[in-house]
Amino acid sequence: MMVNHYIFVAKDHICGGAVIDAFTIFEDRVKKRLWGLTRYVAHKRKLSKGDKVIFYVSSKKKNRPALFTGCGVIDSNPYLVSDVERRLCLALLDKYSYIVDLADIEVWPKPLPFKSIHGNLTFIKNSQKPFVYLQGGIVKIGEEDYLKVCNTAKLFMSSNDTLNAHGRADELGI
Numbered sequence: 001m002m003v004n005h006y007i008f009v010a011k012d013h014i015c016g017g018a019v020i021d022a023f024t025i026f027e028d029r030v031k032k033r034l035w036g037l038t039r040y041v042a043h044k045r046k047l048s049k050g051d052k053v054i055f056y057v058s059s060k061k062k063n064r065p066a067l068f069t070g071c072g073v074i075d076s077n078p079y080l081v082s083d084v085e086r087r088l089c090l091a092l093l094d095k096y097s098y099i100v101d102l103a104d105i106e107v108w109p110k111p112l113p114f115k116s117i118h119g120n121l122t123f124i125k126n127s128q129k130p131f132v133y134l135q136g137g138i139v140k141i142g143e144e145d146y147l148k149v150c151n152t153a154k155l156f157m158s159s160n161d162t163l164n165a166h167g168r169a170d171e172l173g174i
Contacts, residue, residue, distance in 0.1 A: 005146035010026040021059040026057045030072075034102060036096035037137065038096055052072075065115060072102045075102055078099070080097065108157060114131075
């Protein structure tokens with residue numbers, strides 16, 4: 001069985017005129033062990049049970065740095081969202097037609113700043129504009145990049161480094 005690797009992107013949503021920040025959306029999706037997919041999201045048809053994902057969260061509302069926040073495994077093929085699931089999930093807007101179940105979720109207690117690693121990732125072709133490669137809800141990456149992010153996150157979690165306001169690791173704290 002071939003395993004694919006993806007980044008699932010969480011960003012701020014506007015619901016009923018209010019902005020729900022990406023970190024709140026991420027926490028809700030992880031708690032409920034599912035991820036919403038729009039009808040036209042890239043790679044939707046390629047997603048399958050057993051594929052591995054990294055979670056990326058970027059919130060303008062919270063004014064926090066973009067972070068890799070954890071990893072998990074897709075536990076189902078994409079399926080249609082039911083009305084019950086739509087009501088139970090935060091920010092699962094009408095544009096979300098499908099969901100996948102998640103398993104083996106690991107939320108990193110010390111998320112990895114995107115800025116600290118983007119220069120080492122092969123899917124980032126222009127390091128001057130790295131954020132353009134994380135547009136959309138799903139980004140397909142190679143196993144090498146998946147392992148770089150996960151292994152760097154483990155090293156970061158075991159270090160004494162903390163994040164400053166710009167998302168860079170240092171000894172000063174936030």
